[in-house]
Structures are given as structure tokens and as C-alpha cells.
Amino acid sequence: MDNQTILKELLSFLPQSLIKVDEPLKKYTFTKTGGKADFYLSPTSHIEVQKIVKLAYNNQIPLTFLGNGSNIIIRDGGIRGIVISLLEFNQISVNNQSITCGSGAAIINVSRRARDHHLSGLEFACGIPGSVGGAVYMNAGAYGGEVKDCIDHIKAIDDTGELHIIQGEDLELDYRTSIVQRKHLVVLEATFKLEVGDIHTIQATMDDLTQRREDKQPLEHPSCGSVFQRPPNHFAGKLIQEAGLQGHRIGGVEVSKKHAGFIVNVDNGTATDYEQIIAHVQKVVKEKFDIELKREVRIIGEPVD
Known part of the structure; x- marks a missing residue:
């Protein structure tokens, strides 16, 4: 099916305002890297997504889902076929001790809503920049939660x-993995079950975690967050630092001088720069310590022709 035919089919059930053609994904x-999507769609209902x-x-037709783009690198050649943005699914509702939210809602906002309703259990997420869908996909965590x-x-x-409804115990959540990943499912909505807590205690915990994040992480530059998974019995950032790689730069991208576990875009870097520096870091750490660093960040899309 050629792109003109695809566009005609999409227009049969989607408003034209929800369809963008040849859309730059670095936006x-x-x-702040990534080539163009053939079609970038922003559906507003589950039925539209299913269609x-x-x-x-x-x-x-190749199909790719995007949340808020926080832990992903899209190659400079872009993505063929259809890209679906789930950012319109950002509703958050509270019912007693449960919070139900769309997959496009920022997990930070969900943690704040929980706090406002005196609910404890999501404090750890107060500094995680991803969407709810992405958080479930990779079992996101921080500071012990x-x-x-x-x-x-x-x-x-x-x-x-x-459509499937999957209970928490059946999600096979483990360190940076889930059944959502393994079965290529797409999260549309998630419900969290929390505990009643003291709002002042909750806020104090969130303030502490926020301060720790701001002190350690290079928030002043664009980045994809934590690049590598934690190797058994080690910390990726410490290994990279001990390998003398802090400040190492390829193109406009460098290993953060503030936290070696982050790779930052300091001067109009490209996705190709990111891929090359990630591969270099993996190679040097393997040579020096015989430890393989596995990526936490996802890399998708096409290389430049």
C-alpha cells in the first residue's frame, strides 16, 4: 500500500488535524534528535487506536508507538510507516486508593496527583521523566521503588x-522488563493501587528525591535519561567514570561530566552521534573490565541513507 493510499484510508476514520505527514520526530x-515519520498520528480515543x-x-504497514520520547533514540533516517503518539491519553483520575491514568500521562504528574490525594507509593516516580505507558513497558524505577x-x-x-486487561501479577515485571515488552503489547491505560499516607511525609520524600536527582543528573542538557542498565554487582556510571570516559565526545554528543551514566546533547548532536558514542562506551568498558553494558535506552528507526 503506497503512502497516498494509506493517507486516504486514515482520512476515512481520522480527522485531518490528527494526521501529520513527513513529521520531524526530533520535536x-x-x-532533540530523530528523522521524519511518514505518518505521525495523534488519536484521541481507544477506538481510533484500534482502527x-x-x-x-x-x-x-510498519507501526511504531511513541510516548513522551524520554528514553528513546530515533535514528536520523526516521521511521517508515505509521507512528502513533499516545500523548493525548493523559487523563488522570482518582478513586479511593486507586489512580487510573492514560498511557500518555507523565508519571511525574501521576505521582503529584497521588500526593495531592494523600496517597503514598508513587513517590519514587516524582523525577522519572517518562510516560505511564513507558514506565509500565520497562518497569521504571528509582530510589528503591x-x-x-x-x-x-x-x-x-x-x-x-x-484489547486486553492484564492484572499486575501477570505483567511479569522485573528489572527494566515486562510482558508488555516481550509480547509487543501497547499500554493504553494503567491503574495503580496505593496506600493512604500523610501528605507532609509524602511531600518531604518527594522533595528529597527531587533534590538528589537535581544534584546528580545533568538536567541542563537534552538527554535520553539513564543509557545503560545496571550490571550485576556494579553501577554503569561508575564503570564509565573509571574507564576515563567522562567528557568523551562524538559530534555534538558527550558522556556527561556530571553523571557518567548519562549521554547529553551539548551541540546539535544527531542520533548517529548517540549510537556511535554508546557503542564506544560499551567497547571500552568491555575491554577494561570485561563487563558488557546493556542498553536501557531503546534505539529505533532507520539509519541515514
């Missing part, structure tokens, strides 16, 4: 567009 990533997925599935601790259930669709 939507924290690294798009079914169209793609039935016609073998993780999504696994408080998720109740999710609504997700598979690659045929079929």
Missing part, C-alpha cells in the same frame, strides 16, 4: 488491535 524526543492498528496489521510495587492492572492492545 518529540528528549534528545489504526487493524489498518496497519491487515496491510503490513518501581512500577511493580504499585501497579494494579493495565489495558493494552496487541498487534491485531484486540
Whole structure:
């Protein structure tokens, strides 16, 4: 199916305002890098998402989902086919001790809403820049907490567009992984089950974690967050620092001088710069310590021709 035909099919059930053609994806990533999407769609309902997925599935059109672009690198050649943004799914509602939110809601905002309703359990997420969908996808965590601790259930669709409700205990959440990843599911909505707490205690915890994050992380530059998973019995940032790689630069991208676990865009860097410096860091750490650093950040899309 050519792009003109795809556009015609999309317009049969989506308003034109929700469809962008040849859209630069660097507008939507924290690294400020990435090529163009053939089609960038911003559906506003689960039904619209299901229709798009079914169209793609039935016609073998490549399909990619994006949250808020915080832990992802999109290659400079962009993404073929359809990219679906889930940022319109940003509603957050509270019912007793449960919070239900769309997958496009920022997990930071969910943690703040929990605090405002005297609910404890999401304090750890007060500095995580990702979306709810991304947080579930990789079982996001920080400062001793993780999504696994408080998720109740999710609504997700598979690659045929079929809707599933999956209970927390069936998500197989582990360190930076989940059944959502392994089965290529797409989270549309998540419900967290929290505990009643004291708002002042909750706020104090969030203030402490926020300060610790600001002190340690290079928030002044675009980045994709923590680049590497934590190796067993080690810390990625410490290994990179001990390998003498802090400040190492390729193009406009460098290993942060503030925190070696971060790679920052300091001067109009490209996704290619990111890929090259990540590979270099992995190579040097392997040579020096015989430890393989596995990426936490996802790299998707096409290289430049």
C-alpha cells in the first residue's frame, strides 16, 4: 500500500488535524534528535487506536508507538510507516486508593496527583521523566521503588488491535522488563493501587528525591535519561567514570561530566552521534573490565541513507 493510499484510508476514520505527514520526530524526543515519520498520528480515543492498528496489521504497514520520547533514540533516517503518539491519553483520575491514568500521562504528574490525594507509593516516580505507558513497558524505577510495587492492572492492545486487561501479577515485571515488552503489547491505560499516607511525609520524600536527582543528573542538557542498565554487582556510571570516559565526545554528543551514566546533547548532536558514542562506551568498558553494558535506552528507526 503506497503512502497516498494509506493517507486516504486514515482520512476515512481520522480527522485531518490528527494526521501529520513527513513529521520531524526530533520535536518529540528528549534528545532533540530523530528523522521524519511518514505518518505521525495523534488519536484521541481507544477506538481510533484500534482502527489504526487493524489498518496497519491487515496491510503490513510498519507501526511504531511513541510516548513522551524520554528514553528513546530515533535514528536520523526516521521511521517508515505509521507512528502513533499516545500523548493525548493523559487523563488522570482518582478513586479511593486507586489512580487510573492514560498511557500518555507523565508519571511525574501521576505521582503529584497521588500526593495531592494523600496517597503514598508513587513517590519514587516524582523525577522519572517518562510516560505511564513507558514506565509500565520497562518497569521504571528509582530510589528503591518501581512500577511493580504499585501497579494494579493495565489495558493494552496487541498487534491485531484486540484489547486486553492484564492484572499486575501477570505483567511479569522485573528489572527494566515486562510482558508488555516481550509480547509487543501497547499500554493504553494503567491503574495503580496505593496506600493512604500523610501528605507532609509524602511531600518531604518527594522533595528529597527531587533534590538528589537535581544534584546528580545533568538536567541542563537534552538527554535520553539513564543509557545503560545496571550490571550485576556494579553501577554503569561508575564503570564509565573509571574507564576515563567522562567528557568523551562524538559530534555534538558527550558522556556527561556530571553523571557518567548519562549521554547529553551539548551541540546539535544527531542520533548517529548517540549510537556511535554508546557503542564506544560499551567497547571500552568491555575491554577494561570485561563487563558488557546493556542498553536501557531503546534505539529505533532507520539509519541515514
